Amino acid sequence: MAECIHGFDDGLCAICFPPKQPEPPEIPTRAASARATTTRGSTTRSTAPRTRGARAAAGRTAVPGRRAGELTTPIDVRALRVYHVTHIDNLAGILGAGAVLPDVGDPAATPAVDLAAPAARDFRRSAHVPGTDTAIAEYVPLLLSTNADVWDAVRSGRPDPRLTAEAVERPAAEHVVFVGSVASTxxxxxxxxxxxxxxASDAAIAGDEFEVGWDAVERMLxxxxxxxxxxxxDRAELLVRGPVPLERFSLIAVANDRVRDxxxxxxxxxxxxxxxxxxxPWFQPGGGAEA
Structure with missing residues (x-):
């Protein structure tokens, strides 16, 4: 049985286990259509079989108020992947603490290489999560996509008010990505x-949709x-009251063999x-397929 050369579990890597391409719809030939046509008196009725796409469309039930293109299959929110990005020089502090720490409450949380702009970090330390007395900085921030806007700014070197100038000047390959799930973290x-x-967007952006507590968070996601x-x-952010122990993450993703070693x-x-x-792909400008 084939194994993923990138270290992911079987079936989870989009490169080693590419998703099966959908089969093209069946298009009846002219001869088949002719054979499937029955003439009764002056009435001609076609009995050509429906294509697979037509059968699928016929089996769908429209949901009032739902926009075209929205998914109808229920998802397991607990299984959604989450990501925490940090510079590799911050790894020693994380490993020493045995956990990814929130920004406040522990001197070990001070990063060796700070990606967050001072104004953004100060805001998170002073602003409270809506409806609570808890500062945003008391939570560990987690991305919900490897193409998240803030991470894409680092990869592409694009200035972002949430990031230091040094953060977008450093190569993306100098970073590591902790990968877990909503449930595990x-x-x-x-x-x-x-x-x-x-x-629905960065927690430091006021006025956007924000939920607290599992039931409300699950509904929003x-x-x-x-x-x-x-x-x-790509814009959303999950906040978990810290710290988040290392064993809650299933793997650490890196850009190359040198960083892996x-x-x-x-x-x-x-x-x-x-x-x-x-x-x-997770470390390249423009991102790549989710593994």
Whole structure:
């Protein structure tokens, strides 16, 4: 059985296990159409079989108020992937703490290489999650897409008010991406009213849709997932009340073998175990297919 050379589980890598292309619709030939036509007196009735696409269309039921292109298949919100991006020089602090830490409450959370612009970091420390007395900075920020706007700014070197100038000048390959799921990063804290929050855009942007608590967050992410055409997860952000232990992440994605070896050495130095996967598309301008 084939194995993924990038370190992902079988079937999860879009390069080693490309999705099967849909079969083209069946187009009846002229001869087949002629054979399927029955003449009764002066009435001619076609009995040519429907194409696969036509049968699928006939089987769909329109949902009032739903825009064309929206997904109708229910999703498992808990299984949605989440991503935490950091510079590799920050890895030692994360491994030493055994967790990805929120921005406040622990001196170890101070990054060696700060990607966040000072104004953005100060705002998150002073602003509260709506409806709570908890600062945004007390949460670990997680992206919901590898094509998230803020990460794409780093990859393409595009200035972004949320990032330092140095952040967009550094090569994207110097970063690592912690990969988990909504369920794994949240852990057993689902019932806690302020354990998780989510915004349709960056949490520091006032006025956009924002929800707190698992039930409300689940409903919002389900709504966003249905909006297939607008790629809403590229802007959305999930916030998990920190810290998030390393074992809650399924792997660490890196850009190349050199960085992979450096990450493995760092893991070995502290006796930590984590799967490290090389997946270059996530670190290239314009992104790539989700693995």
């Amino acid at each position: 949240l852990g057993p804290r689902e019932a806690q009213p302020d354990a998780v929050a989510a915004g 389900r709504r966003l997932a249905r909006l297939e055409e607008s790629a809403p997860f 450096r990450v493995r050495q760092a893991l070995s130095a502290v006796g930590a175990k984590a799967k490290v996967a090389v997946y270059p």
